């Protein structure tokens with residue numbers, strides 16, 4: 001799941017909250033900053 005941060009109010013918005021409209025549900029700002037997903041890839045050292 002992708003996370004976005006509103007550039008205006010600074011709230012975190014998840015991609016399922018956005019549906020198809022890329023705007024902040026809190027302040028209707030259209031500029032959202034995409035955050036990196038919190039997925040840590042494990043690298044197995046051999």
Ligand SMILES: [Zn+2]
Nearest residue numbers: 006009024027
């Ligand atoms: Zn906002």
